[in-house]
Amino acid sequence: MKKLFGLLSMVLLITVLAACGGDNAESTSGDGDESASGDSGETKTIKAGIGLNSDHPQYKGLLKFKEIVEEETDGAIKVETYHSGQLGDDRTMTEALQLGTQEVVIPSTAPLANFVPEFSVFDIPFLFPNEQVADEVLDGEVGQELLGKLEEQNLVGLSYWENGFRDLTNSERAVATVDDFDGLKIRTMENDLHLDAFKALGANPTPMAFTELFTAMQQGTVDGQENPYATIYLQKFYEVQEHVSNTHHIYSPFVFLMSKSFYDGLTEEQQKIVKDAAVEAGEHERKLNREANEKYLKELQEEGMEYTEITDEARQEMVDAVAPVVEEYKSKIGEETVDKVYQAIEDAQK
Numbered sequence: 154m155k156k157l158f159g160l161l162s163m164v165l166l167i168t169v170l171a172a173c174g175g176d177n178a179e180s181t182s183g184d185g186d187e188s189a190s191g192d193s194g195e196t197k198t199i200k201a202g203i204g205l206n207s208d209h210p211q212y213k214g215l216l217k218f219k220e221i222v223e224e225e226t227d228g229a230i231k232v233e234t235y236h237s238g239q240l241g242d243d244r245t246m247t248e249a250l251q252l253g254t255q256e257v258v259i260p261s262t263a264p265l266a267n268f269v270p271e272f273s274v275f276d277i278p279f280l281f282p283n284e285q286v287a288d289e290v291l292d293g294e295v296g297q298e299l300l301g302k303l304e305e306q307n308l309v310g311l312s313y314w315e316n317g318f319r320d321l322t323n324s325e326r327a328v329a330t331v332d333d334f335d336g337l338k339i340r341t342m343e344n345d346l347h348l349d350a351f352k353a354l355g356a357n358p359t360p361m362a363f364t365e366l367f368t369a370m371q372q373g374t375v376d377g378q379e380n381p382y383a384t385i386y387l388q389k390f391y392e393v394q395e396h397v398s399n400t401h402h403i404y405s406p407f408v409f410l411m412s413k414s415f416y417d418g419l420t421e422e423q424q425k426i427v428k429d430a431a432v433e434a435g436e437h438e439r440k441l442n443r444e445a446n447e448k449y450l451k452e453l454q455e456e457g458m459e460y461t462e463i464t465d466e467a468r469q470e471m472v473d474a475v476a477p478v479v480e481e482y483k484s485k486i487g488e489e490t491v492d493k494v495y496q497a498i499e500d501a502q503k
């Protein structure tokens with residue numbers, strides 16, 4: 154009996170060691186001499202998920218990424234694309250990347266700040282004056298430095314995409330001034346700075362995953378939300394929201410994330426292909442998204458939403474109302490990061 158037990162233990166040990174060896178072999182980086190298809194001939198699969206639906210430019214960008222990667226690697230890397238939170242919300246998908254059960258997600262910076270707090274710098278209200286400045290800062294030194302911080306979280310940041318300037322919608326009243334925010338139940342992304350900024354404006358904010366938002370508005374759990382026009386239109390929020398105002402209070406970047414264990418298992422050539430593809434597909438996405446944001450305010454009105462223009466004076470009152478929150482968060486985000494971003498914004502406007 155003892156002998157049999159010993160034999161069984163040995164067999165088990167050998168099986169476990171063989172399995173571990175297999176994993177290690179897969180996650181070893183190539184030396185750059187291999188072809189893009191890798192020398193093992195094995196096909197690797199990227200499961201890529203996003204929260205927005207298949208009509209959104211974010212999904213079109215993801216399809217572009219798929220096209221480039223599959224073509225450039227001669228099919229050695231396959232990309233499976235999932236939209237509408239089919240794989241989960243931004244936070245749970247990011248956790249899946251850390252666990253190695255999903256390979257790509259493209260979340261907003263707001264929920265990502267729960268993993269790397271410095272990302273909240275991009276959630277400072279009224280930070281970027283326009284998209285061109287945002288591009289320069291994000292694609293420049295400080296933006297890339299922040300992507301580097303993701304490695305500590307077992308994540309690789311490959312590029313920035315965008316959701317864009319966020320505007321307020323609600324089903325209660327037209328919002329033209331700070332006073333109009335009074336008591337409005339607004340869904341925010343899961344980010345403390347967003348939450349506190351909306352409190353400072355007088356609203357009653359609730360953090361919630363995007364996947365739960367439509368139903369929450371439909372059932373009246375929240376009165377409103379904030380997202381760019383393209384997202385509001387393409388997600389059909391006009392079916393459950395009556396008012397829209399061009400608050401433009403935050404510019405939301407997306408971060409193209411890859412699981413670090415997956416990335417480390419690619420050959421150097423494959424790493425370059427996925428990195429370049431994430432950048433190229435991101436440029437495509439930003440272009441489509443800007444066209445969509447230009448186009449959809451009119452369509453929202455055609456669908457029956459009442460549009461309220463925010464005057465410069467009213468927007469300045471909003472800036473003033475959130476100023477103490479911004480001050481408070483500078484140390485939470487990290488003074489150095491905040492200063493670098495402000496400096497980069499100034500430089501981009503010279």
Ligand code: KDG
Pocket residue numbers: 203204205211242243259260261316342362363379380405
């Ligand atoms: O795919 C991105 C979405 O999951 C989300 O980030 C969109 O801005 C967004 C929000 O309001 O949650």
